[in-house]
Amino acid sequence: MTDEPLLRVSALSKFYGSRVGCDNVSFDLWPGEVLAVVGESGSGKTTLLNCLSTRLLPSSGTASYRMRDGQFRELYRMSEAERRFLMRTDWGFVHQNPADGLRMTVSAGANVGERLMAVGDRHYGKIRATAVDWLSRVEIEQDRIDDEPRAFSGGMRQRLQIARNLVTGPRLVFMDEPTGGLDVSVQARLLDLLRGLVTDLGLAAVVVTHDLAVARLLSQRMMVMKDGRVVESGLTDRVLDDPRAPYTQLLVSSILQV
Amino acid sequence: MTDIATYNFAYLDEQTKRMIRRAILKGIAIPGYQVPFASREMPMPYGWGTGGVQVTASIIGPDDVLKVIDQGADDTTNAVSIRAFFKKVANVAVTTDTASATIIQTRHRIPEHPPTAGQVLVYQVPIPEPLRFLEPRETETRKMHALEEYGLMHVKLYEDIAKHGRIATTYAYPVKVEGRYVMDPSPTPKFDNPKMHRSPALQLFGAGREKRIYAVPPFTDVVSLDFEDHPFEVQTFDQPCALCAAENVYLDEVILDDHGGHMFVCSDTDHCEKRREEGHRGHLAPETHFASEAHSASEELEPAQ
Numbered sequence: 364m365t366d367e368p369l370l371r372v373s374a375l376s377k378f379y380g381s382r383v384g385c386d387n388v389s390f391d392l393w394p395g396e397v398l399a400v401v402g403e404s405g406s407g408k409t410t411l412l413n414c415l416s417t418r419l420l421p422s423s424g425t426a427s428y429r430m431r432d433g434q435f436r437e438l439y440r441m442s443e444a445e446r447r448f449l450m451r452t453d454w455g456f457v458h459q460n461p462a463d464g465l466r467m468t469v470s471a472g473a474n475v476g477e478r479l480m481a482v483g484d485r486h487y488g489k490i491r492a493t494a495v496d497w498l499s500r501v502e503i504e505q506d507r508i509d510d511e512p513r514a515f516s517g518g519m520r521q522r523l524q525i526a527r528n529l530v531t532g533p534r535l536v537f538m539d540e541p542t543g544g545l546d547v548s549v550q551a552r553l554l555d556l557l558r559g560l561v562t563d564l565g566l567a568a569v570v571v572t573h574d575l576a577v578a579r580l581l582s583q584r585m586m587v588m589k590d591g592r593v594v595e596s597g598l599t600d601r602v603l604d605d606p607r608a609p610y611t612q613l614l615v616s617s618i619l620q621v
Numbered sequence: 622m623t624d625i626a627t628y629n630f631a632y633l634d635e636q637t638k639r640m641i642r643r644a645i646l647k648g649i650a651i652p653g654y655q656v657p658f659a660s661r662e663m664p665m666p667y668g669w670g671t672g673g674v675q676v677t678a679s680i681i682g683p684d685d686v687l688k689v690i691d692q693g694a695d696d697t698t699n700a701v702s703i704r705a706f707f708k709k710v711a712n713v714a715v716t717t718d719t720a721s722a723t724i725i726q727t728r729h730r731i732p733e734h735p736p737t738a739g740q741v742l743v744y745q746v747p748i749p750e751p752l753r754f755l756e757p758r759e760t761e762t763r764k765m766h767a768l769e770e771y772g773l774m775h776v777k778l779y780e781d782i783a784k785h786g787r788i789a790t791t792y793a794y795p796v797k798v799e800g801r802y803v804m805d806p807s808p809t810p811k812f813d814n815p816k817m818h819r820s821p822a823l824q825l826f827g828a829g830r831e832k833r834i835y836a837v838p839p840f841t842d843v844v845s846l847d848f849e850d851h852p853f854e855v856q857t858f859d860q861p862c863a864l865c866a867a868e869n870v871y872l873d874e875v876i877l878d879d880h881g882g883h884m885f886v887c888s889d890t891d892h893c894e895k896r897r898e899e900g901h902r903g904h905l906a907p908e909t910h911f912a913s914e915a916h917s918a919s920e921e922l923e924p925a926q
Binding site for chain 2: 443444447451466469470472473476477478479480481482485486487488490491508509
């Protein structure tokens with residue numbers, strides 16, 4: 364851990380015409396820290412995530428990332444080639460729908476190996492050994508390595524997507540509703556797995572979710588968004604146990620009790 | 622050949638030829654890069670070599686000698702038709718002899734006789750984009766070419782090894798040109814890939830339906846992609862040609878009857894005939910029959926004046 368943040372976001376705004384995607388969002392993300400972004404549908408969570416991951420360019424504001432050499436680089440001033448290189452080496456992006464993040468027509472092993480080949484790995488045996496290792500780390504049986512993700516269940520696909528993203532040892536992972544659409548027991552195992560991986564690898568992550576339980580389990584810090592603006596932010600436990608903004612109080616009190 | 626005047630020389634109008642020549646020049650300047658061009662309707666269906674015919678029509682001159690092969694053969698429908706087409710619209714000399722041709726338009730093969738300096742090979746290309754089946758979005762593949770992101774190409778080779786234990790791609794085997802662009806060498810068997818490497822001949826590729834032209838200038842590096850532990854290798858055959866006993870050439874399987882009888886013969890008919898004229902005999906070669914037939918075929922090919 365260093366005393367400098369990994370990602371510095373300052374006054375980030377994205378407008379779709381006159382509509383607000385996200386407005387004036389600022390925060391720092393530190394190495395090894397998991398930040399949850401919560402809020403209801405349409406609150407600008409995903410827009411913010413897409414801006415941070417440079418999949419969308421913001422209307423105004425800046426975000427700078429501390430590269431491996433310790434230098435801060437402003438994301439929106441990098442060339443497309445540099446951004447795409449960052450995306451497939453130092454970053455990961457876990458989509459809500461695994462089909463968006465996986466190549467559905469190539470085998471699980473090739474899905475995991477693609478990033479390695481993209482950064483110049485040209486030894487089949489080593490690529491495959493790494494793929495086997497990563498499949499076992501995300502609890503996929505080894506004999507499924509040559510199966511296409513189409514033959515996988517939703518939970519397995521999501522785990523495969525995580526393996527595919529983590530294989531190059533990224534330092535920052537963006538996740539968009541990583542447990543969306545999964546049933547609760549599968550969700551629980553996936554969260555357990557994610558929590559383990561994030562701790563083991565010292566990953567920093569920005570997790571977008573509308574599920575406050577996911578936020579509580581995974582994140583140390585959270586931001587609550589409404590209508591594109593951050594209405595409250597702070598330590599996860601503090602925000603959930605002692606919500607201050609009226610909207611956060613509403614959100615916390617709306618959790619269904621079983 | 623009385624109706625030559627009803628066509629412009631080599632069928633295409635001069636403006637079109639200039640446009641295609643510009644695309645060819647750009648292709649030569651950036652080896653392996655797919656140059657878009659305004660492909661014209663040709664009097665033949667897409668998939669029959671409309672790209673190759675347009676390239677040939679743009680570079681051919683009255684003194685050129687044209688050879689056309691289809692899967693290595695000079696005597697198949699496509700080859701005969703394209704040869705007849707240029708005889709009619711450009712009144713050029715045509716030949717089946719690889720060495721004496723100045724332009725060789727080809728589909729799926731490079732002749733066994735190595736192309737020489739001054740010759741131009743024109744390939745007919747159905748799908749110029751090597752990344753097509755892995756990434757269907759053209760916007761994305763062009764970006765990948767621009768940024769030299771070719772990891773995906775190895776994903777295909779990885780899949781081959783995972784499924785078949787070896788790289789099972791046998792044709793349209795991806796190559797890297799001059800250390801920069803990944804290129805589809807058109808559906809030639811990978812047997813011919815090494816012949817493209819540092820070839821003294823100019824190689825032009827035309828894809829009519831896809832409206833792309835690309836080129837490999839003479840003496841350009843053309844390296845087949847592979848893995849360190851699964852190196853590129855060409856097909857080998859465990860028997861020589863059944864007619865001319867040639868070894869280390871590309872063979873076609875020919876079915877002889879419906880009882881499973883078959884033989885392997887040279888896919889390059891010109892090469893096979895030359896060898897038989899020199900007296901080489903395969904184990905299924907008839908005594909004199911083939912030699913005389915070859916003679917009559919080449920007589921027929923002399924340009925009718």
